[in-house]
Amino acid sequence: MRDQRLWAWHIGAGAVILVLLGLHMTVMHLDAIVRVFNPAPGEPVDWANVVARGKSVFFLVTYVLLLGTALFHGFYGLRNILFELNPGAPAKKAMNGLFLVAGLVLFAIGTWAAWAGFTVARSA
Amino acid sequence: MIENKGRPNRLGVKGWLGGGRWGFERYLYALHRLTGLALLAYFVMHIGITSSRAFGENAWTSTMGVVKGPLFSVGEFLVFAAFAFHAVNGIRLALVELGFAIGQPIEPVYPYRTSVDEQRPLAIGVMILAAILAIVGGIGFLK
Numbered sequence: 001m002r003d004q005r006l007w008a009w010h011i012g013a014g015a016v017i018l019v020l021l022g023l024h025m026t027v028m029h030l031d032a033i034v035r036v037f038n039p040a041p042g043e044p045v046d047w048a049n050v051v052a053r054g055k056s057v058f059f060l061v062t063y064v065l066l067l068g069t070a071l072f073h074g075f076y077g078l079r080n081i082l083f084e085l086n087p088g089a090p091a092k093k094a095m096n097g098l099f100l101v102a103g104l105v106l107f108a109i110g111t112w113a114a115w116a117g118f119t120v121a122r123s124a
Numbered sequence: 125m126i127e128n129k130g131r132p133n134r135l136g137v138k139g140w141l142g143g144g145r146w147g148f149e150r151y152l153y154a155l156h157r158l159t160g161l162a163l164l165a166y167f168v169m170h171i172g173i174t175s176s177r178a179f180g181e182n183a184w185t186s187t188m189g190v191v192k193g194p195l196f197s198v199g200e201f202l203v204f205a206a207f208a209f210h211a212v213n214g215i216r217l218a219l220v221e222l223g224f225a226i227g228q229p230i231e232p233v234y235p236y237r238t239s240v241d242e243q244r245p246l247a248i249g250v251m252i253l254a255a256i257l258a259i260v261g262g263i264g265f266l267k
Contacts, residue, residue, distance in 0.1 A: 014214050018214070074163070
């Protein structure tokens with residue numbers, strides 16, 4: 001039952017990622033067509049544009065949401081691939097622990113960076 | 125799903141390479157996994173690299189200077205193409221999982237028909253969409 005629930009979350013996270021990563025790709029790579037998120041001239045990765053987006057609460061919230069859903073989707077997908085190779089019970093337990101800790105650590109780093117970037121952009 | 129119901133996965137990763145009677149969709153399954161693994165690896169690096177903006181303009185500019193150049197542009201395009209494929213194929217997988225585009229149930233009368241044939245137009249359609257997305261996105265990398 002737990003696996004069915006996690007699988008449903010995996011698909012749900014995929015739907016969220018589709019929207020948020022689609023937006024991220026539009027902002028970063030379709031800037032020739034859609035300029036609204038990059039008000040300063042130049043590349044989307046130029047500091048002026050990074051600051052312009054970084055000031056926005058919308059981008060702060062969506063970055064953290066994308067971070068969490070993508071980490072869950074990615075690590076749960078990796079866990080499924082490895083579990084299908086029939087590892088023993090101790091290896092499964094170790095992988096569960098490893099992916100959980102790795103996901104939480106990366107989420108903490110990314111959330112801190114998003115918040116710090118937000119405060120840096122607000123004070124710029 | 126990870127439950128094998130007493131039928132262990134004997135082929136392992138080698139099973140990804142042979143489509144067998146599943147054909148095209150089986151190769152999409154393998155490619156979905158490969159692109160997923162590549163995207164996860166890139167994402168972990170991406171978190172580290174983009175975190176540099178927390179340290180201000182100088183740190184950001186110097187980090188962006190390191191990841192600039194034709195090699196990184198090609199790499200970024202491959203990531204974009206992997207995203208385009210993984211996203212649209214993921215939509216296909218979710219639709220099939222929810223029972224869409226697999227045809228109506230039919231009597232199991234010989235000669236048996238497989239629902240894989242019913243799914244084929246969707247698989248071909250999403251691959252065309254993925255190719256269009258990769259090409260449109262790729263224009264940005266040519267700048």
